[in-house]
Amino acid sequence: MRLPVSGMVVLTGLLLALPATAAPLLDPQIRAARFEASLGEAPAALVRLQAARQQGFLDHQAHAADLLLGEMLLQQGLDLPAQAALQRVGEGGGTAADAAWLQLGRLHYRRGEDAAALAAFARIRGPLAADAQQERLLLEGELLLRVERLSEAERRLRLLVEGRGKRSDWVDYGRFNLAVVLFRQGREDEARELLLSLSKHNTRDRTLRTLSDKANLTLAYDRLEAGDIDAATEFFKKGRLTGPVSNTALMGLGRAWAAQEEYKKALVPWLRLSERDPADPLVQDALLAVPYGFGKLNAYKQALQYYQQALGVFKLELERIGKVEAQVDGGDMVRALATSFASGDVLTREALPALPKAAGASHLWRLFSTHEFQEMLRNYVRVDRSLKKIARWTSQIEADDALPAARREALLARAAALEARSNTLSGKLQARMQSLARQELEQRRKRIQAYSDETRFSIAQIYDYAAKRWGGK
Amino acid sequence: MIRQFLFSLFSLCLLTLAASSWAQEPAPSAPDAGPLLHEAGQLFAEVQDLAVAWEVARQPAPRDQLLVLLSLQPDERFTLQAVALEIDGEPVAFHEYSTAEIEALAAGGAHRLLLKGLPAGRHELLARWHGKAPKVKKEEMVRELRWAFRTGEARRVVELELSQGEGQPFPRFALREWH
Structure with missing residues (x-):
């Protein structure tokens, strides 16, 4: 079985939350930045640290200062200066270099710069702290898998999974990703064994439960493709009925029963799925699969009834798409998203219920969960x-009498220029997000229109069949 | 006929299933988002540069600067409450420490107590630590330290240290100059 790379799972949301190893910070100005940051004054601490570094006050401990500077800049979302500071530390060698390469690897990984991320990880020389090493191995494994360097990916993931480190999310995700690598190498038995170990998790831990669902789903599709319908059915049944992959599992379970011509049984998960949010394409599939199932059971009356119901749902869905389009065009979508999105957030499907209705989340979640969209949204929020x-600052600088007039005017001129550029950029980001949302909605509209046409055709055919058989009664 | 039709419809369903549940239809991508995001990154860096430029503009000229920072190592013999500074007999800083601040100091932080521009010449700094010493009769305790220094030639950075004096009845109160 060939698994798509998108089958892999990663923990992008946690990356920046993990501490990097750092050399002892001796100069009190560096320690002052840590002190202020720990008391919730990170932005001011960062400015002071940058000012001290820029004026050469910390040249005697440049690497320690730059490492902290890089970390703080990253936390404030200032990737470009962070990269420059961390690059200086990494290139300088010494005890702080590995921590800098780790941070740079994370940064490039997050930005989707795969080659640069791999190059940064490759420059780590010494042992890292246990957590950091696990994270590094998981990320390296995923990056190597993306470029089809499968045996190297396997080596990294085996080190992670079989290493002596304690159990962590990194290790669990590593096991899943190792299974993906093994499938891609054609070593299906080993892959299945790993997935089986994940599928047995029966815990309240959300991460583990989601991983377990994904493992069961993968195993189910694997068995389905192998023609082992009974085993596939068992794996589909193991998945939760409420988890993030439950819709896929319900559809797959119905498909497994249908492949055995067990349409009565297939209708159970399909009917359940057809009652969920019709914005989900899988639910739309179920709306058509249900009358098909009834047709296979020669229950044409019910088939007709469910086709008509599907037609009604599709009509409503087209109206909802129209409303979301109006929200997108009027700017409500971007505004609603921006107010509920913190810069460190990652929009996943699980996070959608928390989003305001005006965001159009149920129709646009696929777009929202893309890296590009989230980066644009994050930047839009930051521009604001x-x-x-x-x-x-402008009003404070204007009121600062202690500043020499020439310096004040120069600062105010810079502020005015930056304000103008920020306004322009904000408009561009908003326009791009709106354009992507319109494209997504147009795709959805076309799909539902095609489904509606098919449904009408099916209804007409049932009437035609009935007229021929029963003379129109 | 209907069976045939339904079969073809199911084939369509299966095809759709394969697309949505397995391969996943691609969401609209933003192929040219890169330059826009790069532009944003540069803008944020420049906004930050403005903040740094303003900070530098507000500071006294480096050769006139005196920067005083405070650090401590946790010590059950003395609980720091406040620190006062005088320069040439004039009070210039007073700070009462909260529990959160003491914890942040104990974790290795340092507090920027004073940044001041002084006229070139000789000066005297008086640092006064106020706190409690639970093991002595008169629990309130004040310790003082004086330091004579010159400005106008180079920036002066000093750290007031409260450290564990080994083999002594009280912690060590010291001033350390950084070059």
């Missing part, structure tokens, strides 16, 4: 924050 900062 920058505009507020610039406005605040």
Whole structure:
């Protein structure tokens, strides 16, 4: 079985939360930055640290200062200067270099710069702290898998899974990704064994439960493709009926029963699925699969009834798409998303219920969960924050009598130029997000229109069949 | 006929299933998002540069600067409550420490107590630590330290240290200059 690379799972949301190993920080100005940051004054601490570094006050401990600077810049979402600071530390060698390469690897990974991420991880020389080493192995394994360097990916993931480190999310995700690598290498028995070990998790831990569902689903499809319908059915049944992959599992379970011509049984999961949010393409599939199942059971009356119901749902769904389009065009989508999105957030399908209705989440979640969209949204939110900062600074600089007039004017001119650029960029980001949302909605509209046409055709055919058989009664 | 039709419909369903549940239809991508995101990254860096430029502009000229920072190592013989600074007999700083601040100091942090521009010449700094010493009769305890220094030639950075004096009845109160 060939698994798509998208079958892999990663923990992108946690990356920046993990501490990197750091050399002892001796200069009190560096320790002052840590002190202020720990008391919730990270932005001010960062500015002071940058000012000290820029004026050469920390040249005697440049690497320690740059490492902290890089970490703090990353936390504030300032990737470009962070990269420059960390690059200086990494290139400088010494005890802080490995921590810098680790941070750079994470940064490039997050930005989708795979080759640069691999190059940064490859420059780590010494042993890392246990957590950091596990994270590094998971990320390296995934990056190597993406470029089809399967045996190297396997080596990294085996080190992670079979290493002496304690059990962690990194290790569990590593086991799943190792199974993906083994499938891709054609070593299906080994892959299945790993997935089986994950599928047995019966815990309240959300991460493990989701992984377990994914493992069961993968095993089910594997068995389905091998023609072992009974085994596939068992794996489909093991998945939760409420988890993030439950819709796929319900559809797959129905498909497994249908392949055995057990349409009565197939209708159970399909009917259940057909009652869920019709914005999900899988639910739309179920709306057509249900009358098909009844047709196979020669229950044409019910088939007709469910086709008509499907037609009604599709009509409603087209109206809902129209409303979401209006929200997108009016700017409500971006505004609603921006107010509920913190810069460190990752929009996953599980996070959607928390989003405001105006965001159109149930129709646009596939778009929202893409890296590009989230980066644009994150930057849009940051631009808005920058505009507020610039406005605040402008009034403070204007009121600062201690500043020499020439310096004050120069600062104000810079602030005005940045404000204008921020406004332009904000507009561009919003327009791009709106355009992507319109494309997504158009795709959905076409799909539902095609489904509606098919449904009408099916209804007409049932009437035609009935007229021929029973003379129109 | 209907069976044939339904079979063809089911084939369509299966095809759709394969697309949505297995391969996943691609969501609209933003192929040219890169330059826009790069532009945003550069803008944020420049906004930050403005904050740094303003911070530098607000500071006294480096050769006139005196920066005083405070650090401590946790010691059950003395609980720090506040620190006061005087320069040439004039009070210039007073800070009362919260529990959170003491914890942050004990974790290896340092507190920027004072950044001041001073006229070139000789000066005297007086640092006064206020706190409690639970093991002595008069629990309130104040310790003082004086330091004479010159400004106008180079920036002066000093750290007021409260450390565990080994083999002594009280912690060690010291001033350390950084170059």
